[in-house]
Amino acid sequence: xxxxxxxxxxxxxxxxxxxxxxxxxxxxxxxxxxxxxxxxxxxxxxxxxxxxxxxxxxxxxxxxxxxxxxxxxxxxxxxxxxxxxxxxxxxxxxxxxxxxxxxxxxxxxxxxxxxxxxxxxxxxxxxxxxxxxxxxxxxxxxxxxxxxxxxxxxxxxxxxxxxxxxxxxxxxxxxxxxxxxxxxxxxx
Amino acid sequence: xxxxxxxxxxxxxxxxxxxxxxxxxxxxxxxxxxxxxxxxxxxxxxxxxxxxxxxxxxxxxxxxxxxxxxxxxxxxxxxxxxxxxxxxxxxxxxxxxxxxxxxxxxxxxxxxxxxxxxxxxxxxxxxxxxxxxxxxxxxxxxxxxxxxxxxxxxxxxxxxxxxxxxxxxxxxxxxxxxxxxxxxxxxxxxxxxxxxxxxxxxxxxxxxxxxxxxxxxxxxxxxxxxxxxxxxxxxxxxxxxxxxxxxxxxxxxxxxxxxxxxxxxxxxxxxxxxxxxxxxxxxxxxxxxxxxxxxxxxxxxxxxxxxxxxxxxxxxxxxxxxxxxxxxxxxxxxxxxxxxxxxxxxxx
Numbered sequence: 001x002x003x004x005x006x007x008x009x010x011x012x013x014x015x016x017x018x019x020x021x022x023x024x025x026x027x028x029x030x031x032x033x034x035x036x037x038x039x040x041x042x043x044x045x046x047x048x049x050x051x052x053x054x055x056x057x058x059x060x061x062x063x064x065x066x067x068x069x070x071x072x073x074x075x076x077x078x079x080x081x082x083x084x085x086x087x088x089x090x091x092x093x094x095x096x097x098x099x100x101x102x103x104x105x106x107x108x109x110x111x112x113x114x115x116x117x118x119x120x121x122x123x124x125x126x127x128x129x130x131x132x133x134x135x136x137x138x139x140x141x142x143x144x145x146x147x148x149x150x151x152x153x154x155x156x157x158x159x160x161x162x163x164x165x166x167x168x169x170x171x172x173x174x175x176x177x178x179x180x181x182x183x184x185x186x187x188x
Numbered sequence: 189x190x191x192x193x194x195x196x197x198x199x200x201x202x203x204x205x206x207x208x209x210x211x212x213x214x215x216x217x218x219x220x221x222x223x224x225x226x227x228x229x230x231x232x233x234x235x236x237x238x239x240x241x242x243x244x245x246x247x248x249x250x251x252x253x254x255x256x257x258x259x260x261x262x263x264x265x266x267x268x269x270x271x272x273x274x275x276x277x278x279x280x281x282x283x284x285x286x287x288x289x290x291x292x293x294x295x296x297x298x299x300x301x302x303x304x305x306x307x308x309x310x311x312x313x314x315x316x317x318x319x320x321x322x323x324x325x326x327x328x329x330x331x332x333x334x335x336x337x338x339x340x341x342x343x344x345x346x347x348x349x350x351x352x353x354x355x356x357x358x359x360x361x362x363x364x365x366x367x368x369x370x371x372x373x374x375x376x377x378x379x380x381x382x383x384x385x386x387x388x389x390x391x392x393x394x395x396x397x398x399x400x401x402x403x404x405x406x407x408x409x410x411x412x413x414x415x416x417x418x419x420x421x422x423x424x425x426x427x428x429x430x431x432x433x434x435x436x437x438x439x440x441x442x443x444x445x446x447x448x449x450x451x452x453x454x455x456x457x458x459x460x461x462x463x464x465x466x467x468x469x470x471x472x473x474x475x476x477x478x479x480x481x482x483x484x485x486x487x488x489x490x491x492x493x494x495x496x497x498x499x500x501x502x503x504x505x506x507x508x509x510x511x512x513x514x515x516x517x518x519x520x521x522x523x524x525x526x527x528x529x530x531x532x533x534x535x536x
Binding site for chain 2: 100101118119120123126129130131132133134135136137138139141173176177178179182
């Protein structure tokens, strides 16, 4: 599936107002609170791919939070030059090219092989606390708002994690991030 | 004309932001190295008599830094070695590691078990004269010393310490049975000859610093059961440099790649760094290759081995270890490549 999106931002914005985010009732379970947090913290915006609907692009809820679709592949990144425009995204809003190379949003569903299935709650928290892949690997790169999300309390992150364990597992192997081209050798 | 954002600057800026908001605050490290207790006389840098000098046989590569290491154990205490692979250090234990580039002291890293629940991590940055060191900022210091023309060494931030040191069951990484074994590996990359007075397993046992006593470690010092001397050095290098993360207690272990050599493992069992690499397809693809994952170690083919590729790379999404160095370890790469090319037979 490769949607070439030529639609304008206002349409996207209007559509996203569709899903209602009822606040969790007092005494709600961590899972319920986590679901609410995931909705209002906009995780779906990047982690649920957009598909073309009758009114324009809309989140493909059949693939909820499953990240950049494997079937979309890894198109070559456009060149941005050195001007004011330094990054761009695909029509799915799941793959982004910029000075950091190309990043693909992660599969947040509990699929054991391609999602967060093997992640423990500790791994999830450490990822936000250190800003590193699985808490110990390479830096998590833009536009994942890891810095802002890291300001959430431990309890909120645990609630998000708890909710993500309950959503349908989607098997979708997100491509590996692509490094930017080698920097030019320093002038001698 | 507006100044365009330099892409590199943007990347670095965003990455730096990644590290934020740690949990509850542990005790603070002292403001100067002198106050950590390493020296009897900070003016002359004469060491405190209570600290023990030691030399792990498989040292961590840090861009060619020369290192010196010491440990302090509270008087009358001993290390609980009931689990041979997860030593329990007494509260009050302190460890130091000094880094020098080009003969100049640059930083001294400090690890301190301040309470039963808190390990304190800090690094101290030396003045240019090399006479005293003060506590580095929590986020570290970028570009503290020159490694090579145009390349500078960064002092890691405290979250970076934890990315490596809170990756296994024990925070201490290089003071262990294999690292201190008296049966030292002569082919280990960057191996140092033992200096007089350096403590080894036998010395610890003799001084009663191991509890329970481990006479078997003196009679038969721990050694990696490898097929050849070169393989022994390869597996030791991977254990020392990669095993902190690539073990069963760490998320990096969920990839199935296990590089930590355990001394408590069954006699005759294949070392994990061999069993989980040679001819095993991993979850990571060498850029440009096709399929889901490249072989971690492709017998006879170093260039087709993800493990070799990642050791040799310093690109952010590829490099291994993922932090702590700017220059690949040439000596180790030569050793590992030779092992893959010459000692492992391709499947036909």
